[in-house]
Amino acid sequence: MSIFVDDDTRVVVQGITGGEGKFHAEQMIEYGTNVVAGAVPGKGGQEAAGVPVYDTVDEAVEAEDADASVIFVPPAFAADAVFEALDTDLDLAVAITEGIPTQDMAKVNKRLGETDTRLLGPNCPGIITPGEAKLGILPGNIFADGNVGLVSRSGTLTYQVVDNLTERGIGQTTAIGIGGDPIIGTSFIDALEAFEADAETDAVVMCGEIGGEDEEEAARFIGEHMDTPVAGFIAGRTAPPGKRMGHAGAIVSGSGTGTAESKIDALNDAGVPVGDTPEEVADHVESFL
Amino acid sequence: MKLHEHQAKTIFADAGIPVPNSRLAASVEEVLDAVDEIGYPAAIKAQVHVGGRGKAGGIKIATDREEAEEYAGEILGMDLKGYTVDRVLVEEGVDFVDELYVGVTMDRGEGKPVLMVSTEGGVDIEEVAAENPDAIAREHVDPAFGLHPYQARKVVYEAGVDADVALDVASILSTLYDLYEDSDASEIEVNPVMITGDRDVVAADAVMNVDEDALFRQPELAEMAEESYEDDLERKAGEYGFDYVRLSGNVGIIGNGAGLVMTTLDLVDYYGGKPANFLDIGGGAKAERVTQALDMVFSDPNVDSVVFNIFGGITRGDEVAKGINEALAEFDEIPKPVVVRLAGTNAEEGMEILNTDLIEVEETLEDAVQRAVKNAEEVAQ
Known part of the structure; x- marks a missing residue:
């Protein structure tokens, strides 16, 4: 047993084509995490870390049945990425990004209260259920x-x-x-x-x-x-x-x-x-x- | 990022908030020019990033030219809690009958901005908050909608502000909230708002801090940022881009990750030593970062010994070790004893290649800290 993530968790990595995103997506996959897709605007149709990339989280959910996301998006765009995850009704969004403006997070926090999605972070190392899945940089x-x-x-x-x-x-x-x-x-x-x-x-x-x-x-x-x-x-x-x-x-x-x-x-x-x-x-x- | 009072007041005035007539001055002559124009009484206020300026002697009221000259001479160049005063704000004295506190900040627990108003202005508001919390009226703002004007009125009436000035105070509060939002402020505070004998409302002081994480979209505010380091080492840390806080002890501490570095400080204290600094080198194992970090602690004359604690999560321990070896190669002689502890990924490989001619190695955090504390005691003797 575990909480929040296990080997059934299907992960989309937001920002998978960036340096951090790609490296950690590979690390997550190597650990055995079920990473099914990436989402990066303008990069739809490409492949990164061995998984298909979509332009939007919505498409990744449609095509690959993702139910959780890990966010490696620079601070200026990270709140937007979290909103995208929340509005796509994922079960879990893990925001690794450090340095998101506090007033952006206040708005995210307000939206969070209106959805069923669980948000972890931001500025966090993520979550791991040993032997099953890790979402983040641990x-x-x-x-x-x-x-x-x-x-x-x-x-x-x-x-x-x-x-x-x-x-x-x-x-x-x-x-x-x-x-x-x-x-x-x-x-x-x-x-x-x-x-x-x-x-x-x-x-x-x-x-x-x-x-x-x-x-x-x-x-x-x-x-x-x-x-x-x-x-x-x-x-x-x-x-x-x-x-x-x-x-x-x-x-x-x-x-x-x-x-x-x-x-x-x-x-x-x-x-x-x-x-x-x-x-x-x-x-x-x-x-x- | 903290703004100076004069910077915040310029922003307030541009937004339409009444502030006293004032001029910035950097010399006694400039102060005298300013008072000649402004008249008496005039407040001479040190522009440094410290709280409690008045109590520390950084604010004086001059009632004539002679006093203005005397006070300007005293305050300019004075050391105020570690900061040298190089500029003062010369401001017309406001003849007030009442003082209020108003502020806008983020309530962490609620995750929402909060407006605060108190009729017990003019004193340390944190004391009021601790001793008589009911004297501060609060109103939370929904960050998605922003402030509804009625909320500013509500909190002002709730605080018991005199009815004849309540709407003027509410208007100032509304404007402060707009500034808070538009400027990505973390805190805006006016203490006191003065009510004059003619029942005018004036912002007599101004505190405005801006969220550093939002400076990328606040270019004008970013330009107002001034170095306000307490000493050269903090300035150097700023240049290197380290999270660094200087403390008063003699055990230098280098580590990665805020929580673990704080823990290392705590352990130094627990084992009877005194931490000299907090230094988080962040992720990565580049030799350059290691060299810079060692340079930081070695150039602190208070440091007698150093503990270097890296938990190499994703970062590989052997790469960190290479970085340490390369960094040490740049020093002919290690000026102060260094204890290194590596843990995590490839830590064993890392420990094996560390150049132990120059440094000492320990396997656990507890052992490394105890050894560094012992080294510091020996060097200090």
Whole structure:
């Protein structure tokens, strides 16, 4: 079992003829993902990464029955690409693009609420169900099939924690990077809810970071609605206020909101142990299993 | 991207928002010319990208020419929280009877812009928000429709703004929202909006920040961007295109990916060290990037030791290692001890080819950080 993606997922890659799009489409196919098409305006009829390219997502869905998309489109055009995915009623759209203007994302977010499509990202590494499918840029070789779910705001931190788990023989049901931007589609709570409902997920790891209040809200959700044990990690304990730590969303405001301390306290209050190191997170997970 | 007060006020004035008469000045002489024209009292306001200028001594009110000369001399050239003041805004003093706060920003949780109005203007609004949140009236705007004019009126009345000026304040707020949308602002704030004895409404201060990710379609605003780095290293990082934040410790940190670099900082602290910086080199393993990153940390005099932590997702570890070797070959001598940890794709191959004559290698993040902390302690002694 898994959440959101599996070996039945039929993927269209938006922006498949660009450098990033082509490289990662090939990587996804090599991993065993069912990539069925690409969509690039003006490139219909061509072939890229061994799959047919269509001018629109709609055509790709018509011709190849795609039900999910991965978006590798430059920031200036990325919101448009997400709208196209949403308006084509795909089940899932994964936006990898970093640097989409926030006001564009506010409009996307509004439209998202009116559709049944799930959006992951933007500015995220994607999603992987080990052994079945990966949609995004995650390095497939560090993941292993297993029974731990993982949700994280950061890419390489996800890899680090997964590596700590896999090294100990702890595999994953699905791992999800939700992205480091201020406005994102799938939230911690959406992913946690799905892991809670997944029969094969026996424990969950949640990796948060400074900025915003999503981790606090997720902690409340865990306390009230989850039986599956959760272990946490929060990056940015040493971040000074007012400085953006790489991610657009990773900033502690001057008034003290979004601090690591407030997030760790909220998680502890919900019964979630928070590791001081990634290794300690793996210790907690091991104790759950 | 932050705009200066004078830049934001020019934009406000062009949009029809009443602002006090003012002139920009870069010398005491220019300040005196300006006050001769504007009259007294006149506010002399440092134009630097820091908050709390008034409390820090960057804003003074001159009531005559002598004071104007004195204050101009004090403020021009002063160091304000790490920034040197090279220009001041000379502005007519507004005789006010009341002060309001109005602002437009993005509510992350809701994913929608929000209008904010408070009658407790003129003070630190974040304090008001923390201590008396009910004193700030809020109204969310549907980003697909934009602002309906009634929303601006509603939030102004809800905040308890005096009825005789409410419509004027609502009109300013409407205009600010249009600017927010048209300029891809991340935040626009006027604190205070002053109500004069004649019941006129004036924007006495102006904060306007623009979404850096949207500058590609805001060419005029992009041109207003000014380097506002706190020191030469941050300037250098800007030139190299690194995400870099300088901190006060002595362990230099290089890594890839914001979350993992932040985690490395946290681990340095956890193991008893003090991080000197946040430096995210992003994706890719090019030797040039590695050289630039090493140059950054080596040129920081506070740095006593360096930890280089790469989780090579799609990037191959052996390529990173080649990059590190090539980069190190450019240094005759490694000025500060460097601990490298590579993980992920082809990490083992990478670790094998690293030139360990020049650097130390550790297999886990925890071990690498502890070793770098120990190195820093030894060098510092």
